[in-house]
Amino acid sequence: MGDFLTAFLDNMPDVRSGLWTTLQATLYGAALAFVLSFLLGLMSGSRLLPVRGVSRVFVEFFRGTSLYVQLFWLYYVLPTINTDYEIEPLLCGVLAFGMNYGAYGSEVVRGALGAVPKAQREAAIALNMTPFQRLRRVVLPQAWPQMIPPFANLLIQLLKCTPLLWLISVQDLMTVMEQLRDRTGETVPAYLTLLVIFFVLAYALTMLMNMLEAAAKARLGQHTSARGLLRSRSGQIAGVDR
Amino acid sequence: MTFDWSWERAQEVLPLLLEGFKITLLATVFGIALAAALGLAVAVAGRAPSRLVRAPVRAVTEFVRSTPLVVQLVFAVALFPGTDPLYVGTAVLGIHYAGYTSEVYRAGIDAVPRGQWEACTALSMSGRRTWQAVILPQAIRNVLPALGNYAISMFKETPFLAIITVSEMVRQAREYGAEHFYYTEAFTLAGLIFLAASYPTSLLVRSLEKRLGH
Amino acid sequence: MATDQPVKKTGPEDAPGGTSGSALVHFDQVVKRYGDHTVLDHLDFEVQRGKHVTLIGPSGSGKTTILRLLMTLEKVSGGVIWVDGEPLTHRRTPGGKLKSADEKHLRQVRKKIGMVFQQFNLFPNMKVLQNIIEAPVNVLGMDKDEAAERARGLLELVGLSDKIDAHPTQLSGGQQQRVAIARALAMRPEILLLDEVTSALDPELVAGVLDLLRDIARSTDITMLCVTHEMGFARDISDTVMMFNEGRVIESGTPEKIFTAPEHERTRDFLGAIL
Numbered sequence: 001m002g003d004f005l006t007a008f009l010d011n012m013p014d015v016r017s018g019l020w021t022t023l024q025a026t027l028y029g030a031a032l033a034f035v036l037s038f039l040l041g042l043m044s045g046s047r048l049l050p051v052r053g054v055s056r057v058f059v060e061f062f063r064g065t066s067l068y069v070q071l072f073w074l075y076y077v078l079p080t081i082n083t084d085y086e087i088e089p090l091l092c093g094v095l096a097f098g099m100n101y102g103a104y105g106s107e108v109v110r111g112a113l114g115a116v117p118k119a120q121r122e123a124a125i126a127l128n129m130t131p132f133q134r135l136r137r138v139v140l141p142q143a144w145p146q147m148i149p150p151f152a153n154l155l156i157q158l159l160k161c162t163p164l165l166w167l168i169s170v171q172d173l174m175t176v177m178e179q180l181r182d183r184t185g186e187t188v189p190a191y192l193t194l195l196v197i198f199f200v201l202a203y204a205l206t207m208l209m210n211m212l213e214a215a216a217k218a219r220l221g222q223h224t225s226a227r228g229l230l231r232s233r234s235g236q237i238a239g240v241d242r
Numbered sequence: 243m244t245f246d247w248s249w250e251r252a253q254e255v256l257p258l259l260l261e262g263f264k265i266t267l268l269a270t271v272f273g274i275a276l277a278a279a280l281g282l283a284v285a286v287a288g289r290a291p292s293r294l295v296r297a298p299v300r301a302v303t304e305f306v307r308s309t310p311l312v313v314q315l316v317f318a319v320a321l322f323p324g325t326d327p328l329y330v331g332t333a334v335l336g337i338h339y340a341g342y343t344s345e346v347y348r349a350g351i352d353a354v355p356r357g358q359w360e361a362c363t364a365l366s367m368s369g370r371r372t373w374q375a376v377i378l379p380q381a382i383r384n385v386l387p388a389l390g391n392y393a394i395s396m397f398k399e400t401p402f403l404a405i406i407t408v409s410e411m412v413r414q415a416r417e418y419g420a421e422h423f424y425y426t427e428a429f430t431l432a433g434l435i436f437l438a439a440s441y442p443t444s445l446l447v448r449s450l451e452k453r454l455g456h
Numbered sequence: 457m458a459t460d461q462p463v464k465k466t467g468p469e470d471a472p473g474g475t476s477g478s479a480l481v482h483f484d485q486v487v488k489r490y491g492d493h494t495v496l497d498h499l500d501f502e503v504q505r506g507k508h509v510t511l512i513g514p515s516g517s518g519k520t521t522i523l524r525l526l527m528t529l530e531k532v533s534g535g536v537i538w539v540d541g542e543p544l545t546h547r548r549t550p551g552g553k554l555k556s557a558d559e560k561h562l563r564q565v566r567k568k569i570g571m572v573f574q575q576f577n578l579f580p581n582m583k584v585l586q587n588i589i590e591a592p593v594n595v596l597g598m599d600k601d602e603a604a605e606r607a608r609g610l611l612e613l614v615g616l617s618d619k620i621d622a623h624p625t626q627l628s629g630g631q632q633q634r635v636a637i638a639r640a641l642a643m644r645p646e647i648l649l650l651d652e653v654t655s656a657l658d659p660e661l662v663a664g665v666l667d668l669l670r671d672i673a674r675s676t677d678i679t680m681l682c683v684t685h686e687m688g689f690a691r692d693i694s695d696t697v698m699m700f701n702e703g704r705v706i707e708s709g710t711p712e713k714i715f716t717a718p719e720h721e722r723t724r725d726f727l728g729a730i731l
């Protein structure tokens with residue numbers, strides 16, 4: 001234990017930079033996933049069959065082909081298609097995470113939009129709003145609080161996938177800890193530390209999402225208790241309703 | 243820009259992938275079976291009368307769920323160096339997913355009306371009998387679609403076992419790629435095999451969900 | 457709103473010169489079907505400008521469908537609805553023919569019409585003031601301060617000046633419905649549709665809302681089409697009462713005539729059961 005702790009403290013800059021890389025992959029991946037969620041989710045409600053179809057195919061493809069395979073495909077196969085262009089490994093990760101979780105997230109958006117009562121859309125029509133105004137001013141603000149809990153689940157899932165970056169030689173937290181473990185030969189302390197760091201990160205992200213949800217609900221005139229803010233969110237996985 | 247695809251190589255790698263696919267399926271089947279059994283045990287323990295049982299059970303499942311499967315896998319293999327990584331990996335998959343399935347059971351148990359518990363008390367039934375004859379039969383019926391979805395989800399995460407040298411499908415693809423310096427066919431086919439297996443299964447689960455009125 | 461359903465046979469492909477006389481609303485052989493079920497069966501009626509018309513009849517007789525068609529929440533299966541001489545459900549092509557309306561046309565004709573719903577349908581993501589000024593500002597392009605000023609006036613009219621900053625969830629059903637009435641009036645409609653506006657209210661809250669509507673009926677020249685089960689209210693505000701049964705108007709006339717000397721047996725049965 002002593003060796004590992006010393007090495008850990010001595011290599012704090014590496015640990016910090018690994019942590020930062022992990023967070024970057026999580027946040028950029030989540031940002032891409034967020035944009036895709038709305039894009040694909042809104043497309044799936046289109047009146048035009050080709051638009052719905054593109055969304056459907058994209059979603060089923062990225063949900064069906066396994067994140068792991070997508071990541072490796074981007075890393076190994078994409079560079080062979082266009083050899084002039086080097087793709088940054090971290091970018092590979094962000095793209096794979098973003099597209100995979102964007103596909104899951106679009107289902108969240110679709111479900112939440114569908115859950116807004118039809119009467120609300122009709123009231124908006126009766127006030128002669130344009131289709132865009134109905135979506136922007138009435139439907140989306142009401143659907144948004146419902147999206148946050150499943151989005152929080154997806155965010156935790158995404159965070160938990162970032163150690164895959166280790167496999168495509170990104171210097172993320174996992175990689176740094178593997179190097180420390182290798183150097184000191186102290187397996188148990190190294191992995192336990194890594195697990196605890198991820199646990200803390202997951203919990204912190206959960207709290208943030210809970211606060212976001214409470215704020216969104218407050219705008220609809222609903223209020224959340226302090227206990228509700230501490231509630232854990234990891235009990236579910238992408239695309240599974242219980 | 244060219245997509246360098248060779249049917250010859252595809253033909254060459256496909257049998258290797260299918261060989262790996264057997265391992266993938268095996269790990270999924272045993273993994274989800276373990277997750278289903280262990281999850282039930284955890285859910286029942288989470289209902290134990292004593293806080294001394296409930297609190298640690300909750301803490302451990304929370305921890306297992308909130309930490310990455312990848313780290314858990316490499317950790318477990320390091321802890322049991324002599325054991326076949328396939329066994330270790332399948333066990334870790336099962337334990338990791340038990341964290342999720344226990345929540346499924348918990349929701350199912352919570353959905354059993356209070357009156358059912360009270361009726362058992364009124365009939366002086368033993369705790370064991372209450373669970374066996376009354377609560378669980380009602381709780382488990384509605385969790386099947388969710389278990390199905392977790393099975394699909396686990397199936398798509400079995401490639402993680404490649405990290406601990408289990409030669410499932412994606413490991414085969416990587417090894418072929420590393421040997422021949424051609425990854426295109428191996429990874430593309432691996433992805434398509436996943437899609438071909440998981441898409442129909444998820445349609446099946448969705449129809450099951452509809453039938454059970456979810 | 458999907459709009460590309462072809463005009464059915466009952467629609468006059470060669471448009472007449474609009475509508476007969478000076479009717480503000482004219483249902484011209486309107487048919488509405490849901491699958492095999494015919495809700496409105498070649499319905500014909502007119503409403504003159506400034507008049508208050510009440511539709512009565514048993515549940516499921518198609519009264520609400522009439523309002524929903526006028527509000528363009530539903531599409532006709534056949535026939536044409538005319539509003540102020542213009543086809544509501546169709547647009548004129550340059551050749552003078554009628555085609556199914558597109559979104560642009562629908563938005564044009566909706567300008568004249570406002571609606572109050574049975575379930576209020578206030579927007580829960582907006583406070584009371586925003587509910588009222590949302591459409592005037594963003595649809596009519598009214599200045600925000602001006603819209604707010606008018607909203608204050610309307611809230612005073614409906615007796616809720618103190619609730620201007622409340623969330624809809626903090627209001628009682630009756631209060632929500634008053635806000636919904638103010639919201640509809642803020643759009644300055646020529647035609648106001650009232651769809652069973654007191655049916656979802658607790659009994660003690662009904663009278664207040666009806667009194668408010670009586671006030672509005674008396675003090676404005678808004679044309680009103682009203683579906684209600686409140687016969688006292690119908691008698692008070694209506695110029696014409698129309699009795700509906702199985703998709704057709706079986707009898708219509710002044711409230712005195714309908715309520716005191718109904719001709720049709722079905723009307724007598726209905727009034728006997730409800731009064």
